[in-house]
Amino acid sequence: MTATTANLRYSKEHEWVLQLEGNRVRIGITDYAQKSLGDIVFVENPEVGDEVTANESMGTIESVKAVSELFSPVSGAVISINEELEDAPETINEQPYDKGWLVEVELSNPEELEGLLNEEEYEAFINEGEE
């Protein structure tokens, strides 16, 4: 059983989005994603100031023997990155919804949030995949 949280939106690429003040959002990967990746050893985040586009790659996340693309769930400008991950990528495994967040983005198209899944829909989506 994997954990989810009610106040988040989810993408089918297993990212979560948390709305902060205004058009700012925080992005991370879900508990399901960190479990399937296994021990995370490195995250290549975009840089502050980079523009990211919904459903396009914004970086990579590495476990020992696999690399996955990080697909941005939204579009906008990166305003902050979680620098702690550089020295402690295992934080993503330990606290995917909390201290293991990846980046914060200023949305250029806030309506994109509507296209994301809510908790219930995301849970249904991953259960479908498991069967």
Next chain:
Amino acid sequence: MTATFRYLPDTEKDQKEMLSLLNVHSIDDLFEDIPVDIRLEGELNIPKADPEPILLKKMSQLAGKNKHANHYPIFLGAGTYDHYIPSVVNHMISRSEFYTAYTPYQPEISQGELQAIFEFQTMVCELTGMDVANSSMYDGFTSLAEAASLAVASTRRSKVLVSKGVHPESRSILNTVARGQGYSVEEVNLAAETTDLERLQEQMEKDTAAVIVQYPNFFGSIEDIKEIKKIAAEKGALLVVSANPLALALLQAPGKLGADIVIGDMQPLGIPMAFGGPHCGYFAVNKKFMRKVPGRIVGQTSDEQGKRGFVLTLQAREQHIRRDKASSNICSNQALNALASAVCMSALGKQGIRHMAQLNLEKANYMAKLLEEKGFSVVNKSAFFNEFIVELPISVKEANAALFDAGIIGGYDLGTDYGSYNHMLVAVTDQRTKEEIDQFAEVLEAVVNGRV
């Protein structure tokens, strides 16, 4: 059939037993899946097998057709050098636990190789002044092209500038590689025999990913890396330095002068010339590029008991994991030659490598002075390490023919690559004695005088 080839152990009895387990009559039955139309009729048209004693004799005769450096003092350099190789090097790399092993993917039974490479990486970092080195590349030339590709990928820019003081073969391979990867290569002209810094400055654009220079450069001269770094940094371009590792015993480490990537060939340290290969490229970077380095890297870790051990690490960069997303396709490298050069560096040691480099510096300078005394002019305006250009009143070809008649292999003809057919690039290594140098100068003097 009985076992007639010493590498093939099957006796007739073995074959019968194996076939019977498989429930087939003959080996041909195992090749039934090859369509008849494409089966080979008759034998391959290659020479018949030779028994070992006859083959040894034939190979020795073939090798005997080559004039080698043990019999002919050699003054050729231009990227490959005749240096002292301690006997211990060949003995250590001849331990078959090393040379008959595959890539160390099973660390529990590959600790020897892994630790040796970890030590090699450390030595490369020490010499270059960089943070991270990989376990080797094919050679210094391909290593340079990989460095350019890394610079292009990490800066997301599309052009590299390469000095004409960089080895012509490096530039040639860089062009081939760049064509595949879709970035452009622009050459920077020389002022005298070093990179023209004014031209370099003019050619810098905001799309320049890297400036690539050689240290010492192709003509033996020392480029001013510090100045070049300033020019590169103004436009945010990376500095790639191709360095001779032996010269680094005397020269300031490129890492301390601001190099972002340092590459080159370990051949001067423990690897035979062998007609140009196998040699051993090295690749060293700043920590910032650690996870972008091509090829294999060994890292230190520990086992469940906390015992120190070594593994191939950061493998997610590599082709076997990243497949079409990999930025380099390198798989096999030159590990055994990296080992050779690590053994050589350990044998020379902290003092020995400086001594060897100093011998090179002194012998080349002695030769230059001698030639000048005899009326030849040395072209290099900047200080040089162990090779330099001498201008001749005759063609290099003519001079080399005369030298060869006197039992000497002369220098490199700069005609083909630079259009100056009377410019000879002369390398004088630690292997050349005063007598050999004197003789070289005397022969040159005689052939020139004889012509007058």
Next chain:
Amino acid sequence: MVESNELIFEVSQPGRVGSSLPVSDVDKVDIHEKFPEHLIRDTPAELPEVSELQLVRHYTALSNKNHGIDNGFYPLGSCTMKYNPKINEDVARFEGFSRIHPYQPGETVQGALQLLYELQEELAEITGMDAVTLQPSAGAQGEWTGLMMVRAYHEQKGETRTKVLVPDSAHGTNPATATVAGYKAVTIPSNKDGLVDLEELKKHVDSDTAALMLTNPNTLGLFEKEIVEIANVVHEAGGLLYYDGANANAILGKTTPGKMGFDIVHLNLHKTFTTPHGGGGPGAGPVGVKEKLIPYLPIPRIEKANGTYVLNSNYPLSIGRVKGYYGNFGILVRAYTYIRTMGPDGLRQVSESAVLHANYLRKKLEPYFEAPYSQICKHEFVLSGSRQKKLGVRTLDMAKRLLDFGYHPPTIYFPLNVEECMMIEPTETESKETMDAFADVMAQISKEVEENPDMVLSAPHTTVIGRLDEVQAARQPVLRYKKEESAEKELVKA
């Protein structure tokens, strides 16, 4: 045997030396008078300081912690870990081969050029190609050289093609090479027999297809029976067929890539032609091509004119240089020596024995492990650890258990399309007794999985070190030794 775990830097003591250089016989040079001060080294490189015997003990101790073919069976699939003959090593070290400079005048290196020329001719014959370049240093570089020629060929015809097709069972270098040669790699799924699905292939082949890269036999050890049809599909669309020679050990003297319809071939001399793997290299990856691609071969080319061997760079359509000088010459000498040792009859027997051995071992192991493809194989075969996985033991664990018996494990988790894959290649140089003993151990391990899984899960038990923490290695990389750190460690201990 005393086990040494020290790094050479930890053995080092200031003032020791392991080599002997002459004193200078020419005038002294003060570097400070020659070079600008800022370009003179200010801190010496911390290379080790050890005596020659200390050096020998160090590397001998390291070698004792390494497993090579000479130590024991090495059934590493797709790597062709066959015996590396000793004569090859001796010949490559002849001073007439090892002590020559690549820029010596041609007339002083006729023996070397003759060897290269003849090797080109022989490899062309063995692969059924029209010309060969010996420049590439390894298989991956051969692939790239091949694809750069593919590119030049299409461009010369005024065509820009963007796709290179690669089966899902391909080695990782294939898609990576396609990318670095500027192509998009497109993966073609295999059919249920583990072979290229001709119908799927047809769907993907079009006027944008530059080439199809294929090994035959493929990485499952199966011969692509429909190879002629496959070639036709690709050729009809104007594409080229690239042969990855990683598995050429199965076909010597039996068929050739040329006969199968391939246009370009690379060989791994460190696999099929017995040159040592060296702990990762150096290898050599010569590339052969059919007539229509000859103009694009890398320069310089080695040719014979009026009984003399010469280098020729006068080929305007060439893709240029791909490697310094003429390739890994020392490796080429070894391969040449091997071909001379075996001759046509010997090479054919190599492939016959390699295939016989693989089938024999496959049959011996099939009772104990899932065999996803049970047809006749060529030089290698795959098994799946799926049965054992259900019992909680993974292929990785069984591989580690094999180490306890002195065997190098098979290739594991490759190809990617077989679950818990074990890929086994015994090679022709192993005796029946060795394979029988290996099969017995594999049977024992499969029994342990059922009766005493902990024995397997906690393996290896007899190696110099246990399973290493790869996560730690990748998270906090320590990629070099630093003197200060170990001094601190000493302090902590004290």
